[in-house]
Amino acid sequence: MKLKISNLKKCYDQKGVIENLSLEVEDIQVLSLIGASGSGKSTLLRLIAGLESFEAGSIEVNGHNVVESEAVEYRKKVGFVFQDHNLFSHLSIYENIMLVLEKVHHRNRTEVEPEVKKLLEQFGLMEHAEKLPHQISGGQSQRASIVRALSIRPELILLDEPTSSLDPILTHEVLSAVKLLAEDSIDFIIVTHEIGFAKSVADYIVFMEEGKIIEQGDRNILESPKSPELKRFLSKVLTFDGGQM
């Protein structure tokens, strides 16, 4: 992916949550945004997704100039996995995927069926395809959300703390699913608290605090952090050891 953010500023109720943020990366597959709660990383991800407007600056993703009000077509090329899966609650897992493909991407149901079934199989969801979101576990819902994001064949997938509302066992299950994305060479940006996971899959890591980028670089910054903020942050977080789904 190619990402260029220049002098970005975002406020909520006149309070700055992203302040003069710039970031430029190229030819990376997995970017991980880390930081404590309230550091602005989820906000940054939503801005990159074109879900929210910003006060100043610019965002360019793979050549697309992202402006919220004009980002309808851009958003169709980006998959997003929300913190709380956000599956449409009145539709089965299968129909959640089909609705997006049929109505937004105008794909033929019969044509996409094998593709969708293959994805459901790959993510261990085939037997739950006809169930409603509330009938499956949080981990399965989050995996379904990943499949839905993948099904549109996106240029890029954005994952916003996909494990934040899950217990340790389900967290492991979801992170293993996200690992499949990395193995399939799909570009994605993930906001996560799982430092061990970021270390095992990310090509590039951005550490944020109070709406600013404090430190960035390849995964080595997690081994030998330079800033006292990142050192302090790393000393407080738990780690993920990779593993199987």
Add this chain to the structure above:
Amino acid sequence: MKKKLSFAAAILIYIMFYIFIAMSALEKNIDFSAYQSYYRVILNGWFTTIAISLVALVMAIFVGLILYLMRESKFAVLYYISEIHKTIIFGTPLVVIAIIAYYYIGDAFNVDSKFWVGAITLALYIGAYIADIYKGAVEAIHINQWQTAKMFGFTRYQTYRYVVFPQVITGILPPLAGQFTMTIKSSALLAYMATDEFLNTIKTVQSVSFRYPEGFIIVTIGYLILTIPLIMLVRMLEKKLNYKV
């Protein structure tokens, strides 16, 4: 079994209480013969109540929708018309509205049919409550459902058609069935505008036969026959549609 016995005991206590009240009120022996000879008129009144309630509810569903859409409109004048209508309805007894509607508004618009003045009055009254049911149901759609639709590139129409509307329908069914019960009960107040509905026909028979308590027994049973299935339907719908987002 224990639950059923308790239910039967509760019914028995209630019936005994009702008989006690009725017997105390009856000066002579219980005698329904006057009502037997007028059974056709009474039955007509009962069917009029059903017809007027059904017509009023169907109209109220649309009145409620129009009031809701006016409230959500960008035009402030429509918003205020909707709010003023609701405030007047919520703050005035239906019987007062019924009398004003029949003697003045019906006259002003040259509507002579008691049935239609009654049905329209009920529709405008119940519609104000239904507008709030729509509002509550749309607001109950979790913000994440709107965000997800936006992220996946749904248009405003598609968001309402495929995401919001199906969830609103399931959300409004129980309160709508409840409103139907309300409509049937409220229709009794149309007796004040001399509409030939159930209560009014019973009152007419009472005035010629002087058999008042018997009339009240028939009227109570007549309304319960209509409302008990609806109350049970509401409970069943609430149980069936109670799923988590």
